[in-house]
Amino acid sequence: MRILDLVKPKDLARVNKLQLLAKQVVEGFCSGRHRSPHKGFSVEFKEHRTYVRGDELRNIDWKAFGKSDRLYIREYEEETNLRCTLLVDRSGSMQYAGQRSEGRTKYQYAQQLAAALSYLMLGQQDGVGLVTFDDQPRDWLPSRSRPSHLRAILQSIAEDGSKRETDLGGVFQKIAPKLSRRGLLVILSDAMGDVESLARAFALFRSARHEILFFQILDPDEIDFPFSGRIQFRDLERSTNEQMVDAKAIRDAYMQRYRDHVDQLKEVCRKQRVDLVQMTTDRPFADALHEYLSVRRRGR
Amino acid sequence: MTLLNGLLAFGALAFTVPLAIHLLFRNRFQVMEWGAMHLLEAVVRVNRRRLQLMHLLLLLLRCLIPIVLAFCLARPVLTGFQVLPGDAPRTLVIALDDSQSMSARDSSGQTRMERAKQSIEVLLGTLSRRDEVILMRSSQLSLPVSASSAQDAAESLRKVKAASGPVDLGNLLRAAIEAAEDGVYPQRQIVVVGDFSSDSLDDASMETLSAVAESIERKSLKPSIGFLNLGKESGQLANLSVDSIESNSAAVIAGRGGSFQATVRNASDLPVRDLRLTWYLDGSEVGQASLTVAARSSTVARLTHRIDQVGVHLLTVSVEHADALLEDNQRSIAVDVIDEIKVLLVDGDPAQEPLEGETDYLAIALSPFAFGGEDQPDAVQTKVCLRQQLQKSVVDDAPDLVVLANVSDLSDQERSDLSQFVMRGGTLVIFDGDQVDPADYNADWTCAEGSWKLPALLGEVIGETEGENRLQQPSGSHHAIYSPWESLRTGNEQPFADIDIFAYRDLKVSRSFTESPAVASLNVQSQQSTDESVDGAAVSVREFVGEDEDSQVGAGMTLWSLGNGAPVAVLARRGDGNVVQFSIPCDTAWASLPLRLVFLPMMQQLVLDTAGNQQRVNIAVGESVVVAAESLIPTESDLQSAGLQASREKAAASVAQGNGSQTTQNQGPVLIDEAKAVKYRIQGPDGGEESVEPSGVEGGISRLILSSAMQRGVYHFHAETPIVGGLPVQTETIRLASIPASESVLRDADPERVRTAAELSGAMVYEEVSALASDDQQRRFGREIWRWLFAALLVLLVGELLLQQRAVATVTSTRSKVEAI
Structure with a gap:
């Protein structure tokens, strides 16, 4: 089966573009650090x-x-090949793109990051799997270490995001029984959801002795809420949900709520020994890869 | 509420601008697809109400700002819920305390009176041309009041001096209310300006205020009353004052040394050393002393000086000291110097042997120097006569005092002569004895000018006058209220204790003579007396026979009583004279009194007090002044100094018969022109003169009456007696009006008491005239509130700014924190 049989040309172009981007990122990142990336660690x-x-x-x-x-x-x-599973959030909240991220949505950022990580890991002959989800697991690719598996992964993550809600905890609890073999779970999400249920899901993963790397992908606007004036905020996940607010007036309260949420998430991650890496969509991928490699080194 | 600039109030419509902006921007909003609704929802849910309130508050503030600004510019005036008088004409009554304490200077050197004048001028400046002013002075409450314009009132105000006696705030307010009733306009305002000293708000004054309050309640047109209190921190003012000058003897005899003492009080917290005190007699220095007065205490300076000339003299004490109240650093008294007192002793039981006669002891006691053969003149010249010589001696010798010593029944003519003698001012002293017929003495004493009875009815003789078994009665003590005998206590608290009385006449003093009215009358008299008496309760016969006519009718005073209460000596006023009764004789038959040391001074004092010149020469400011026209009859010396010779008695007869207007037949070398009236005039302390006609002819004596001595100082009474074929003879006597020492006590009334007084009379108390004027302005026109609105506007602006900037500041700080993260 050729890749063109699986994806449309347009999508394929996007996949190729994504692959090229991943290759540039990974090889650019690794150059100078290893004599040959193919020697790897195995x-x-x-x-x-x-x-x-x-x-x-x-x-x-x-x-x-x-x-x-x-x-x-x-x-x-x-060594036995590493089994890595990428958990990519494609819910509605990941579709937000602020001005400072040059029109790149959080999902697009997650797509590119997932592609780069897949390319990197497959290049190291590690197994890479993929799960995309919103309020349900949507696409599932088991972990494979074949280089050709990259295309399947890219094809899967190249699909458009959905407009559905996020339910990280629920989805992860559904996924957990299927990831029976110990491995590395790389979560790419904005973590906009109930942190308590997420904690329970992490507990399940940890009980299966999975190693978890959580890339929380946020838009800079979600961090500093730079809006002012009267704004009607429409929910990207539920079209019926609209909030007319004076942005400047609620900014303090929003910032406090955001800090509480992040603090709560950090606390959960600390307790479950989850490596939390906060990424903003205006931040280079190299930082994300650096974080990944750091985690890998600590794991060894 | 009214608006002074009503049109500007329409500017309040500018509130529509922020409202329109608010409504306009309410429909303009930006739509944003948002991912982190998970965070935003909770925030909006929790803060929705607060945000709405904040927006509403901000909108309210923005709308209020133009409204308040417009009203502020429109100058609103609160007028309450009643119709205010506005600029309707009014009657302003200013009741000014012009007592001496208003001369007290504060630390800046300004007197309270000066402050009062400035304050009143401010008040007068607020009046319109139609308003009328009634300016009342506390020293002139008895005078009729008249309304004037503000300008005339200001002119009158400048002449006011603080030189009167204590003020009774109750009386002052009552007089002011009565004056306000005479006001033309229904709008009436009373302002009481004074220092509100403690003595002006005593219990009596508070009772008066209560009565005044009740009278105000009954009035249909109630005046508004304000108290402008200019006295404060009086206790911190250092003051040195001459509180009193006293004569230590009952009478001052010409040519004999008189003893005087002055009390100087230091009311400051620091002692005063080397204080120079100077005595002046009629303006000439007669003595000096250097005193040291301890802090918050008094000291006494004494002077012994001989005055040769008969008449009223001015004795002044002055201290040189800079203090808060300079006016009380000098004090004067009028000293009435009299000639020798002629005493006629009628011996009812004469004897050839020494000291066996009825009047032998008394004659010695009254003229001790003459008895001893010394040259020094006695104050009393005595003459002893027999019963048979009584009538002739009374007429020919013109005695000042007649003593009937154990005299038996008197003839009708003798009784008539003695009655007339008393009615015309003579003093009759009756000593009892075994020859006295009670029925004769108890009968009426009648003469052409009236009839009178003795102050006590003679009863039976009690006790054994002879024999071994005669009983000894406790001698008791003299009445403490009789001041001339107070000096007897010097060195002996019980001067009458060693007197043995074996028998005495039962004197039945009528109840009306001894009950409280007489004593009360005495007390009132003593309080009104000038300050020469240290003991305010003690009086001499001069006070006792003073101006109160009621006290003269029948009332008597027991001067000395036995241990069982039986009176020994009784004094009463009869006509213009006095009658003194003793229940014992003046020899040693019934009592050992003549043998005791106290006999001489007690009789001396009694004679000096009763037979001396009894005219009141010292009065308190505000009291009336009465001068017997007889005292202005030219004396021999007056006539001689005018190069004339005349008979003083003739002149007296002329005056007694009505100012000399009736022509009588001249006898002898009488030069007084009885066809012409004697001209009298009074010169006040300020130099102003006024003519006065004699009035109140009684008992043949006409009086010159000044209804009230309103100012302190010397009042000169001049008489111009016409002489046949010559120039009129000028005679003069003086009366001194003094301010009581209480005015030198600078003590503020208790603030609580002032408040109570204000509540009683429905008055408001102010310390500054600006507050009074402001309240008056508010009462008449309402209260301008643009200042409050301006303050509210500033608050609104600041509030709006803070409310808006608070969010901006939070945004900035939060952004900084994020960038730091």
Whole structure:
């Protein structure tokens, strides 16, 4: 099956563009840090053993022979591939784009970040899976480490977001039983929802010994609420919900509510040992990848 | 409420501008697709009501600002719910306290009277041309009041001096209310201006105020009353005053040394050292002293000086000290210097042996120097005569005092002569004895000028006059109210204690003689007396026989009584003279009185008091002044100094018969022209003169009466007696009006008492005239409230600014925090 069979040309172009972007980001990010990104972390030296007949000559450590005048065989320990599952929020709230993010919605930012991470992880021969969701799990790609799996992932995340509500806790509790094998869960969401149910979902993930990396993607407008005057706010998730407010008058209260929400989320993440990375849509992807790699190093 | 600039009130319609803006912008809003509605919903839900209120408040403030500004410019005036008099003409009664305490200076050197004048001028400045002013002075309440214009009142005000006696606030207010009733206009205002000293608001004054309050309630047109209190912190004013000058002797005899003492009081907290005190007699210095007066205490300076000339002299004490009240650093008294007193002793039981006669002891007691053969003149010249010589001696010798010592029954002619003698001012002293016929003495004493009875009816003789078994009665004590005998206490608190009385006549003093009215009358007299008496309760016969006619009718005073209450000496006023009765003789038959040391001074004092010149020469400011025209008859010396010779008795007869207007037949070298009237005039302390006609002819004596001595100082009474064929002879006597020492006590009334007084009379109390004028303005025209509105406008502007800026400030600070994060 070719990728064109799965996606429309327009979408494919978007996928290619996304792939190219991911490649540029990842390779640009990794250059200078590793001699070859393909060497990766999966092949590691373990010990020397005495050469016996039948061993392949290419495994002889000639340097050790030069030093000790004995033949040793270098033995390597090959790691199990990392199983990473990307959980991408495509609910209505992710469709917001403020002026400072140059028209890029939070979902678009999540798409690009997911693509970059997938590309990076597949390049390291780790397995990458994908789950997109709003108030229900919408698309599910199991974790695969084949390079060709990238296209499937890209094709899935290239789909438009929905206008539905967010229910992170409910969705994650539904997903958790299906992620039976231990792995890395990378959540890409704005976390606009009930933090209590989210905490319970994290607990489920943690009980399955999953490692969780939570990229909270926000628009700068949601952080500092720079509006003034009379504004009618229409909910991106529920078209019937409208609020006519004097933005300047409620700004203090909103900021307080936002801080409370973030504090509550941080507290939940701290308790569940979830790595929370707050990203704004005006922030470069490199920062997000840096966060990911940092987490990975800590995990090793 | 009215508006002075009503048109500007239409500017209030500008409130529609912010309202329109609000309504206009209410329909203009921006629509935004929002993702974080999860956060926004909760905020909007919680803050919706607060935000609505804030918006409404902001809208209200913005609408109120132009409204308040417009009303502020329109100058609204609150007029209450009643019709205000506005600029209707009114009658303003100013009751000014012109007592001496108003001369007290504050720390700036300004007197209270000066402040009062300034304040009143401010009040007068607020009056319109149609308003009328009645200016009343506390010293002239008895005078008729008249309304004048504000300008004339201001002119009168400038002449007012603080030189009168204490003020009774109740009387002052009552007089002011009565004066206000005479006002032309129905709008009446009374302003009482004074220092509200403690003595002006005593209990009596408060009772008067209560009565005044009741009278106000009954009035249909109630005046508005204000108290302008200019006295404050009086206790902090340092003042030194000459509180009193007293004569230590009952009478001052010409040619004999008189003893005087002055009391100087220091009301400050610091002692005064080396205070120079000077005595002046008729303006000439007669003595000096240097005193030290401790803080908050008094000291006494004494002077012994001989005055040779008969008449009324002015004795002045002056201290040099700078204090709050300079006016009381000098005080004067009028000293009435008299000639020797002629005493006729009628011996009813004469004897050849020394000291066996009835009047022997008394003659010695009254003229001790003559008895001792010394040159020094006695104050009393005594003459002893027998019963048979009585009539002739009374007429020929013209005694001042007649003593009947154990004289038996008198003939009708003798009784008539003695009665006339008393009615014309003589003093009759009756000593009892075994020859006295009670029935004869108890009968009426009749003469052509009237009849009278003795102050006490003679009863039976009590006790054994002879024999071994005669009883000794406790001698009791003299009546403390009789001041001339107070000096007997010096060195001996019970001067009568060692007197043995074996028998005495039962004197039945009529109840009407001894009950409280007489004593009350005495007390009133003593309070009204000038301040020469240290003990306010003690009086001499001069006060006792003063101006109160009621006290003279029948009332008597027990001067001395036994331990059982039986009177020994009784004094009563009869006509213009006095009658003194003793229930014992003046020899040693019934009592040992003549043998005791007290006998001499007591008789001396009694004679000096009763037979001395009894005219009141010292009066309090505000009291009436009465001068017997007889005292202005030219004396021999007056006539001689005028180069004439005349008979003073003839002149007296002329005056007694009506100002000399009736021509009588001249006898001898009489030069007084009886065909012409004697001209009398009074010169007041301010130099103003007025003619006066004698009035109140009684008992052959005509009097010159000044209804009220309104100012302190010397009042000169001049007489111009016409002489046949020559120039008129000028004679003069003086009376001194003094201010009581209480005016020197600078003490504010209790503020609570002032408030009570104000409540009683429905008055408001002010300390500044500006407050009074402001209240008056409000009462008449209402209260302008543009200042309040202006303040409210400022508050609204600031409030709107804060309400608006608060949000901006919060935005800025929050943004900074976010950027910091």
